[in-house]
Amino acid sequence: MNSNTFRMPAAVLLATGAVALLTAPPAIATGGGGAGSEGKAGAVVLRTGLDVGLLNKTVHVPLKTTLNEVSAPATAGKTALTVTLDGVEGGAPVRVLKADVATSEATADKNRAEAEANLAKARVHVPGLPALSLIEVEKVTSKAVCEAGKKPVASSNVLGTVTALGKKVTLSAGGPTKVEVPGIGLVSLELSGTQTTSTTAAAAALRLKVSVNPLNLNVAQVDGEVVLAEAHCESPKGPAATPDAKPDAKPDVKPQTVTGSGAGSATGANLAETGGGSPAPYVAGGALVLLGAGAAALVVTRRGRAS
Numbered sequence: 531m532n533s534n535t536f537r538m539p540a541a542v543l544l545a546t547g548a549v550a551l552l553t554a555p556p557a558i559a560t561g562g563g564g565a566g567s568e569g570k571a572g573a574v575v576l577r578t579g580l581d582v583g584l585l586n587k588t589v590h591v592p593l594k595t596t597l598n599e600v601s602a603p604a605t606a607g608k609t610a611l612t613v614t615l616d617g618v619e620g621g622a623p624v625r626v627l628k629a630d631v632a633t634s635e636a637t638a639d640k641n642r643a644e645a646e647a648n649l650a651k652a653r654v655h656v657p658g659l660p661a662l663s664l665i666e667v668e669k670v671t672s673k674a675v676c677e678a679g680k681k682p683v684a685s686s687n688v689l690g691t692v693t694a695l696g697k698k699v700t701l702s703a704g705g706p707t708k709v710e711v712p713g714i715g716l717v718s719l720e721l722s723g724t725q726t727t728s729t730t731a732a733a734a735a736l737r738l739k740v741s742v743n744p745l746n747l748n749v750a751q752v753d754g755e756v757v758l759a760e761a762h763c764e765s766p767k768g769p770a771a772t773p774d775a776k777p778d779a780k781p782d783v784k785p786q787t788v789t790g791s792g793a794g795s796a797t798g799a800n801l802a803e804t805g806g807g808s809p810a811p812y813v814a815g816g817a818l819v820l821l822g823a824g825a826a827a828l829v830v831t832r833r834g835r836a837s
Contacts, residue, residue: 567640567766567767568638568639568640568643568766569602569638569639569640569642569643569676569678569763569764569765569766570601570602570638570643570763570764571601571602571636571637571638571643571644571645571674571676571761571762571763571764572599572600572601572602572636572645572761572762572763573598573599573600573634573635573636573645573646573647573672573760573761573762574596574597574598574599574600574634574647574757574760575597575598575627575629575632575633575634575647575648575649575758575759575760576596576597576598576611576626576627576632576649576654576756576757576758576759577595577596577597577599577756577757577760578593578594578595578596578626578754578755578756578757579592579593579594579754579755579756580592580593580594580656580740580752580753580754580755580756581593581751581752581753581754582615582618582656582657582658582749582751582752583749583750583751583752583753584617584618584748584749584750585745585748585749585750586617586748591615591616591617591618593613593615593624593626593656593657593752593754595611595613595626597611597626597627597632598632598633598634598647599634600634600635600636600645601636602636602637602638602643602645603636603637603638604635604636605633605634605635605636606633606634606635607632607633607634608632609628609629609630609631609632610625610627610628610629611625611626611627611628612624612625612626613626615657617748618657618658618747618748618749619657619658619660619747619748619749620747620748624655624656624657624660625655625660626654626655626656627652627653627654627655628652628653628655629649629650629651629652629653630650630651630652631648631649631650631651632648632649632650632652633647633648634646634647634648634761635647636761636763638763638766639766640678640766641677641678641766642675642676642677642678642766643675643676643677643763643764643765643766644673644674644675644676644763645673645674645761645762645763646671646672646673646674646761647671647672647673647735647759647760647761648669648670648671648759649667649669649670649671649735649758649759650668650669651668651669652666652667652670652758653665653666654666654738654756654758656740656742656752657747657749657752658742658744658745658746658747658748658749658752659714659742659744659746660747662695662696662714663693663695663696664694664695664717664738664740664742664756665692665693665694665717665719665736665738665756665758666692666693666694667688667690667691667692667693667736667758668689668690668691668692669687669688669689669690670686670687670688670689670735670736670758670759671686671687671689671735671759672684672685672686672687672733672734672735672759672760672761673685673686673733673761674724674731674732674733674761674762674763675731675763676729676730676731676763676764676765676766677765677766678765678766678767680765681726681728682726682727682728682729682730682731682763682765683726683731684724684725684726684731684732684733684761685724685733686721686722686723686724686733686734686735686759687735688701688721688735688736692719692736694709694717694719694738695709695711695714695715695717695742696711697709697711699719701719701721702721703721703723705720706718706719706720706739707719707720713745714742714743714744715740715741715742715743715744715752716741716742717738717739717740717741717742718738718739719736719737719738720736720737720738720739721735721736722734722735722736722737722757729764729765730762730763730764730765731762731763732760732761732762732763733760733761733762734757734758734759734760734761735758735759735760736757736758736759737755737756737757737758738755738756738757738758739755740752740753740754740755740756741753
């Protein structure tokens, strides 16, 4: 009697578990993988770092500014840049750059970072020389591309004629080109070129070293640097690899959210696709055996009570 009393709940639990296994909807368990960091990119069409000395004061005022400086993702387009310097040109705005085209663009995501700067029909002025361009260019461009898993690429181009302090010049990749005008000053122009590493790229079309003394409009001396069409980027690190991830796996059933824990809390209809053959016939057969065993136990228990 006691043995039959304890056997009944065990048989019932086994039978109930088999039915639950057969009727539970399939679920798909997905593991999260670490995401890679995005790349970086930036561009600027003009950057100045000039020191302006004034005649009527023993002071120097900085002319440090940028035009269309962007960091990914962004775009900018502006064809005229004016700045105001106290005590220079009667307090009137100083037009540093005038161009027909002045654009910069930068984009970046987890796969690619890219930046580009373009200038066309551009004229650069410095304080004290409003009627004479420091430099005039027909077209300059710079581009930097950093793609995950690939070597970064940078390029820069100076197209058409270049004029410095009113003189047409021929630029050389072998070194700087110097233009000197008596009574005005000296400009050193250099094809800045490109620089790349395993993860970064940078390019600038033109770099100018400026030293002029116009002695005009209360300006005694202008020294510093001007950079045209600058672009740079840094490669994305890419997504982190997951050990057991299968590419583009498309299950035959819709995934479900599983909140339980322990064995059997997540099962899949295609779990046998790893190469061992489908377990469905064995699960169904085992469940039938368990159902039969449970029914037999119930019959034995009832007979024992009847006796």
